[in-house]
Structure formats: structure tokens, C-alpha cells
Amino acid sequence: MGIIHGYLLMLVVAMGSMATTCNAERVWKRIITVDQSGKKGNYVKIQDAIDAVPSNNVHPVFIRVEPGIYKEKIHVPENKPLITxxxxxxxxxxxxWNDGGDIFKSPTLTVFASDFVGRYLTIQNTYGTTDKAVALRVTSEKAMFYACRIISYQDTLLDESGRHFYNNCYIEGATDFIFGNAASLFKQCHLRSTSEDNGAITAQRRTSEEENTGFYFVRCKITGVKRCVLGRPWGPYSRVVFSQTYMSSAVLPQGWDDWGKSSTHRTAYYGEYKCFGPGAKRTHRVGWSLSLSIQQASPYLTMNIMDANNWVMS
Structure with missing residues (x-):
């Protein structure tokens, strides 16, 4: 299918169970198709389709990727917003892609552009277990991911900065596999630890009390090969909250690790609210983690934490 001009597709979405209404709309001005076989699309590589979007883009562009295995490292620059x-x-x-050793250079997909949407994609780094190997790096003011599979081993998802929403995604790794300093809500995501021994799911990097960042997990599921902790503090004011989340026995009884930094016991904010499953028992949790009341947890249950009423589509 060729490039279609003037095609209008309006997507108006209600937030429903998140108890917040989203007013976001997206009217597609251009549709580009990528097909690695070269039979159906405008391009055979995804990066070529992104490169075709004008710099300082102001119109929503839909890039449809036909089924296939696309072996390429992809970069969405800051001056190309509004891409789906x-x-x-x-x-x-x-x-x-297969690259490791540097969290900023290794990512398979890097997103700098605002108002980016990723849907129905597997994003993986196959470098293996010997070094850091990022599958997805998100350094975007606003970004959304729906029903994506994000897979690596160490440092899978660099959720670096900005406001982000992950809905119904599968995220897999062993060591600090969701890390960074964004303000992000993970809704109904499956987090799978492949750690053989004491891996960490999160390494959130909030560095000061004033920063409005953190990782918030709502109605998610945690499974694992062996044992892991929920998080450890990359930054001294690290903030992570799990709410209404199923935790398998893969979650270690202590729940959290201080990364050898006992000073973070006073500054990190690690909370759990109405979580369930064999790994959710708080009997042996570290004393500096929190069992939240509904009043304490309520700010972390809705899109309000990211001021997302007018930009998140779900």
C-alpha cells in the first residue's frame, strides 16, 4: 500500500478502569508501510521509513510494519515527533540487534522524539549475558508502548527520562532490567526475571527529593526463572511502587535490596499496595520498604502522576 495523503483516522480513547479520562486524539495525515520483502510497502527498512518523516514534523505519522524479523538498530530523533x-x-x-557494553550505544531501538507510540512489536537485544545490552532506550518527553515485548538480559529497558506509559507489555531480563529516571506507569505488564540468583527488576535513579520521577506498576504480574528482588536504588531517592500486582515465588522474601548503600534506607521510597501471590508476603520484607494504605497508594494508581490526561492513549 502506498503513502496515503488526506487519510483521517481519529482515535479517541477512554481511560476506563484507570479512573481517568484521556482526551488525546490522533489524526493520521500520512501512513507509511514497511515490508522487508519489498512487496507491500514503501520501504524495506524501518529506519528508512523514520528518515522519510520530515524534520520538525507537526502531523501524526503512522508507520505500519508488516510481519518479519527486522535486523536493524533504530533511532527516532528528537525532531521527528508524533510517530506511531x-x-x-x-x-x-x-x-x-546484537550489541552490548554501553547503555547509551547498545539499544536496539532509541526514542528521543516526543509523542511516540510503539505497538505490537518485539524489541530485543540478543547480545547475551556477558555485559549490559539495552533493547529499548526511551528519552522522550511523552512516549507510549502497547502490547510490546521488550527482551534482553542486563539493562533491558532504559527508561531514561520523560513521561511514559507501558500498557500490556512483556518485559524480560535478569539485572536492573527496568532502569532510569523517567516518570512511568506500567499497567497490566508481565515482568519476567531470568536471573539465576538475586537479580533486580528495577533500578530507578531519582536523585533528589524535588524530582517528580518514579516507576509505578499497577495490576502487573511478576514471574521468574529463580529468584529476584523488586528493585535497588540507582539513585539515592529511588522511587518504585507496586500496586495490585501478582508476585510469584520468584520474588525474594526481603523484596528489596539497598545495593550496599544503607543511607538510602532514609531516602528511597519503595512501596507495595494490595499485592498478592506467594512473593507478595511482607513478613520478611526489609524494614525500610512500605506497606501502603489506600490514601498513600492512590496518587500512584492513575495517570495523574504523569499529568497524562491529554496525551496518553490506551
Whole structure:
């Protein structure tokens, strides 16, 4: 299918169970199709389709990726906002690369542009277990990911900065596999630890009391190969909250680790609210983690934490 001009597709979404209404709309001015076979699309590489979007773009662009395994490192620059990158099914639309050693240079997909949407994609880094290997780096003021699979081993998702929403995503790794200093809500995501021994799911990097950042997990699921902790503080004011989340026995009884920094016991904010499953028992949790009341947890249950009423689509 060629480039379609003047095609209008309006997506108006209600937040529903998140108890917040989203007023975001997106009217597609251009649709680009990527097909690695060269039979159906405008481009055979995803990066070529992104490069075709004008600099300082002001109109929403929909890049449809046909099923296939796309072996390429992809970069969405800051001056190309309003891009939606969408497969049809994450199991059949795979973006993959093999690079490690540097969290900023290794990512398979890097997003700097605002108002980015990723849907129905597998984003993976196959470098392995010997070094840091980021699958997805998000340094975007506003970004959304729906039904994506994000897979690596160490430092899978660099959720670096900005406000982000992850809905119904599968995120897999062993060591600090969700890390960074964004303000992000993870809704109904499956987090799978492949750690053989004491891996950490999160390493949040909030550095001061004034920063409005943190990782917030609502109605998620945690499974694992062996044992892991929920998080450890990359920054002294690290903030992570798990709410209404199923925790398998993969979660170690202590729940959290201080990374050898006992001073963070006073400054880190690690909370749990109405979590359940064998790994959610708080009998042996570290004393500096919190069992939250509904009043304490309520700010972390809705889109308000990211001031997202007018930009998140779910």
C-alpha cells in the first residue's frame, strides 16, 4: 500500500478502569508501510521509513510494519515527533540487534522524539549475558508502548527520562532490567526475571527529593526463572511502587535490596499496595520498604502522576 495523503483516522480513547479520562486524539495525515520483502510497502527498512518523516514534523505519522524479523538498530530523533510505529502482532513483528557494553550505544531501538507510540512489536537485544545490552532506550518527553515485548538480559529497558506509559507489555531480563529516571506507569505488564540468583527488576535513579520521577506498576504480574528482588536504588531517592500486582515465588522474601548503600534506607521510597501471590508476603520484607494504605497508594494508581490526561492513549 502506498503513502496515503488526506487519510483521517481519529482515535479517541477512554481511560476506563484507570479512573481517568484521556482526551488525546490522533489524526493520521500520512501512513507509511514497511515490508522487508519489498512487496507491500514503501520501504524495506524501518529506519528508512523514520528518515522519510520530515524534520520538525507537526502531523501524526503512522508507520505500519508488516510481519518479519527486522535486523536493524533504530533511532527516532528528537525532531521527528508524533510517530506511531506499529506491527500487527508482537510475536511476528520483531526488531532485533546484537550489541552490548554501553547503555547509551547498545539499544536496539532509541526514542528521543516526543509523542511516540510503539505497538505490537518485539524489541530485543540478543547480545547475551556477558555485559549490559539495552533493547529499548526511551528519552522522550511523552512516549507510549502497547502490547510490546521488550527482551534482553542486563539493562533491558532504559527508561531514561520523560513521561511514559507501558500498557500490556512483556518485559524480560535478569539485572536492573527496568532502569532510569523517567516518570512511568506500567499497567497490566508481565515482568519476567531470568536471573539465576538475586537479580533486580528495577533500578530507578531519582536523585533528589524535588524530582517528580518514579516507576509505578499497577495490576502487573511478576514471574521468574529463580529468584529476584523488586528493585535497588540507582539513585539515592529511588522511587518504585507496586500496586495490585501478582508476585510469584520468584520474588525474594526481603523484596528489596539497598545495593550496599544503607543511607538510602532514609531516602528511597519503595512501596507495595494490595499485592498478592506467594512473593507478595511482607513478613520478611526489609524494614525500610512500605506497606501502603489506600490514601498513600492512590496518587500512584492513575495517570495523574504523569499529568497524562491529554496525551496518553490506551
Amino acid at each position: 510505529l506499529s506491527g500487527r502482532n508482537a510475536n511476528t513483528t520483531v526488531i532485533t
